[in-house]
Amino acid sequence: MNSTPYPRITPWVGRLITANAVxxxxxxxxxxxxxxxxRLAFDPAHAFARPWTFITYMFVHGxxxxxxxxxxxxxxxxxxxxxxxxxxxxxxxxLYCGVGAALFALGLSGLTGVPPFVGASGAILGLGLAYATxxxxxxxxxxxxxxxxxxxxxxxxxxxxxxxxxxxxxxxxVAHIAHIGGLIAGFLFFRLQRLSRRGPAAPPRxxxxxxxxxxxxxxxxxxxxxxxxxxxxxxxxxxxxxxVDRVLDKISAQGLGSLTAAERRFLDEVSKQKKQDH
Numbered sequence: 001m002n003s004t005p006y007p008r009i010t011p012w013v014g015r016l017i018t019a020n021a022v023x024x025x026x027x028x029x030x031x032x033x034x035x036x037x038x039r040l041a042f043d044p045a046h047a048f049a050r051p052w053t054f055i056t057y058m059f060v061h062g063x064x065x066x067x068x069x070x071x072x073x074x075x076x077x078x079x080x081x082x083x084x085x086x087x088x089x090x091x092x093x094x095l096y097c098g099v100g101a102a103l104f105a106l107g108l109s110g111l112t113g114v115p116p117f118v119g120a121s122g123a124i125l126g127l128g129l130a131y132a133t134x135x136x137x138x139x140x141x142x143x144x145x146x147x148x149x150x151x152x153x154x155x156x157x158x159x160x161x162x163x164x165x166x167x168x169x170x171x172x173x174v175a176h177i178a179h180i181g182g183l184i185a186g187f188l189f190f191r192l193q194r195l196s197r198r199g200p201a202a203p204p205r206x207x208x209x210x211x212x213x214x215x216x217x218x219x220x221x222x223x224x225x226x227x228x229x230x231x232x233x234x235x236x237x238x239x240x241x242x243x244v245d246r247v248l249d250k251i252s253a254q255g256l257g258s259l260t261a262a263e264r265r266f267l268d269e270v271s272k273q274k275k276q277d278h
Contacts, residue, residue, distance in 0.1 A: 008079065009075060009079055010078070010079045010082040010083055010087070010090075011087050012078075012082055012087050012091045012094075013075060013078040013079045013082055016074060016078070016094070016120075017071050017074060017075065019059055020059055020061065020067060020070070020120060021067065023059045023060060023061075024060075024061050024064070024067050027060065037118075038116065039053070040053065040059075040060045040118070041053065041056075041060060041116040041117060041118045042054065042056075042057035042102050042105070042116060042117055042118070043115075043116035044105055044106045044109035044114045044116075045109070047102070047106050053102075054098075054099050054102045054103075055095070055098070055099070057098075057102065057118050057119070058095075058098040058119070058120045058123055059120070060118040060119070061119055061120075062118060062119065062173075066119060070119060070120045070121055070124055073124045074120065074124050074127065076140075077124065077127040077128050077130070077131045078090070078094070078124070080131055080134075080135070080239070081093075081127050081130045081131055081134065083240060083243075083266070083269065084243070084262070084266065085130075085265075086262060086265030086266065086268075086269060087269070089262070089265070093126070093127075094123050094126070094127065096126075096185060096189065097123045097125075097126025097182045097185045097189075098120065098122055098123035098126070099185075100122070100126070100181055100182060100184065100186075100188075101121075101122025101123065101125075101126070101178040101179070101180075101182035102122070102178065102181070103181065103185075104177065104178070104180065104181025104184060104185070105177045105178050105181055108177055112169065113169075114177055115171075117175035117178055118175075119175065119178075121175065121178065121179050121182070122175070122178040122181055122182030122185075123182055124182070125155075125158065125179050125182040125183050125186075126182040126183065126185055126189075128151075128155050128158065128183075129155055129183050129186035129187060130186055130190070131151055131155075132151040132152045132154070132155040133186075133190050135239075136150065136151055136152040137150055137151070137152070138150065138151040139151075142154065158179075158183075159180065159183050162176040162177075162180050162183075163176075163180060166180060240270065244267075244270060247259065247263050247266065247267060250263070
């Protein structure tokens with residue numbers, strides 16, 4: 001398979017990775033007090049007394065492996081989602097899913113014991129759901145699985161695993177309830193968005209394949225442009241170029257006024273990136 005290094009790290013994904021890494025470094029070297037760690041973690045029993053923890057817990061991790069796993073998923077899912085949604089909407093969605101994960105855990109704490117937890121997993125699984133919503137048939141090859149899995153199937157498997165272990169209530173040190181909360185927050189976001197959407201549905205998104213942190217566009221047939229004035233890019237072009245083609249086709253067919261706010265933001269992001277590259 002001919003794969004290209006996609007996605008390129010995007011602005012807020014890079015800042016979030018840096019922030020998480022700096023927080024872990026400081027907690028391991030400078031601010032080593034267990035009391036500070038507990039005051040940054042989200043504890044349903046003290047949530048209203050420590051409202052800042054609805055945000056701070058997302059930037060605290062239990063160790064280097066915990067951080068690396070989350071940041072790898074943030075890079076793979078987040079860069080593509082930020083490119084599609086735009087930086088501001090991406091950041092708000094990320095924080096929304098993280099807060100939603102904490103609220104879900106808080107709501108269930110009255111029914112079952114929910115210990116304090118840290119980590120960006122809830123927000124990142126919300127990004128995974130967004131990725132599967134935008135590109136449901138994208139093929140992921142998560143290490144160490146040697147064969148491709150569709151994005152929608154992969155996210156469903158992650159959800160099923162978290163539900164299974166949350167029901168078993170085995171204290172394995174993983175905040176499965178928070179993971180489920182992040183997925184539910186993302187689902188509600190897109191569900192409400194679909195209910196409020198007006199006008200015709202957007203054309204289907206191009207399919208891509210992700211190999212760890214790389215993707216390429218599979219050899220698949222694509223719709224031919226309506227007018228021969230502009231030729232399609234090669235099928236092995238990266239998905240950002242394919243999305244540019246789709247938006248330009250829409251302008252050619254329906255005019256500039258037909259673009260959604262997200263599509264306009266996408267073109268602005270691409271234009272800014274091209275200027276930086278040159």
